[in-house]
Amino acid sequence: MMEGVSEINEDLLIDFRDVAFARGGRNLVGPVNWQVELDERWVIIGPNGAGKTTLIRMAAAEEFPSSGEAYLMGEKLGKTDMRDLRSMIGVSSAALAGRIPDEETVADLVISAGYAILGRWREEYTELDLDQAFEVLERVGAYHLADRTWGTLSEGERKRVLVARALMTNPELLLLDEPSAGMDLGGREDLVGYLGDLAMDADAPAIVMITHHVEEIPDGFTHALLLDEGEVVAQGLINTVLTSENLTKAFHQPIQVDRIGDRYFARRVRSGGAHRR
Template sequence: MSTVLELSDVTVTRSGTTILDQVSWKVDSSERWVILGPNGAGKTTMLQVAAALMHPSLGTADVLGQRIGSVDLFELRPRIGFASTAMARRVPASESVIDVVLTAAYSVTGRWNEQYEELDVRRASRVLAEWKLSHLEQRRFGELSDGEQKRVQIARAVMTDPELLLLDEPAASLDLGAREELLQLLGGYASSPYAPGIIMVTHHVEEIPPGFTHALLLDQGKVAAAGPIGEVITSEVLSGTFGLPLTVDETDGRFTARAADR
């Protein structure tokens, strides 16, 4: 087990607004974390710092043992898998699914003049099969449904065997069937001893896959709670973070939340 992310008193300020406020947090390679919190709490900013896409204004951020600000980010970023809606928007709509995944080897989002070995192509096909996407290999990315695009993004993120996997709201906007299919796949992946450390941002406890081990709650840029998932995803803790009496239930590793009866 090794530390894949360590934030020490990290503050992020943009245009005079403090987005993260003295955040300290450590993630080990065997842990699968979910980040929740109200809108504007700083969840996506946390992920951008972890992805080495944003520098802290104050404090230190060590990603895979490398300190942001004193390391070549172009060497660090390929070791990090990152899937997000913003990343999906950068993929050309005309790109084939196999090429969307394959180009992760060069950390680019569109096929150009790169040369790939047969080993890379086989690896991309295998990853697509693992995420139940083989039948879409030659389809254009822009023709896929939201659920299919989300899974292609995750397949791309794991293509290079990352040491840290970051997922920004992977189940957002999906219908019930697509969401459950994705969470089933994510749960299986998270439960594998060979999976990297995982951090996932979501707005809803119903979108936490089984197999996730820890949770962090953010509120107004500060850590409201962090620790083993069963100690953090509770009625009392979530009610305090969201400012509303909530009842949280857990069954077989899946959570639900609703407003408490008054």
């Protein structure tokens, strides 16, 4: 290997090496060392302002790091066509939801992911497009919504449709930014159940999910990254990261974490939490 040239591990879908992101003179994330392999399912958890969304935007090839080296699918950010990388990554996020026209039909919204656009204009979709869209909608329990418009959907229905859109292109990497946010208990549990099934599917893409709440972590997730104020508190196998000690440190108050079956639950154990520095 030539001196000064980093060795690329092609088995890694995400390979962040001392990656940091700064804006307005303030460091928002990092430095972070983080690697994600094909068969791994990661949850990123931490309080508001921890840097979770910034980190996942870099993983979605939507932001460049301010320093360090970031590789996606073996390609270095800044040295490759970002559009090619994005075609291999499925994303579901509130930012995307806010850009969808109310009159867009669910079927068109899902199909248009394959054309890397948002909002159908003059595109002519094929029977293959329609069949694939109906298949992914059925997988997430949203087949019955195909003819509905975005503006008529409930929050829970929107979350399912966004996951379907993210899966439409058969991505290698699936990024979910708070997929259960705003859902009622029944809707959340339905979605958590589906994501658990997806996580257990050997043919599913690698998954990275952001959440604030350990209760929203589906069965089948293998790893966790715990952030606070842009810094890594802990990362690794999920059962070694989601501990009372680690969450107490990240959330600056005494947190008790319990595992019941295959799900995690957290609660504050006494009054008088610590103040942030």
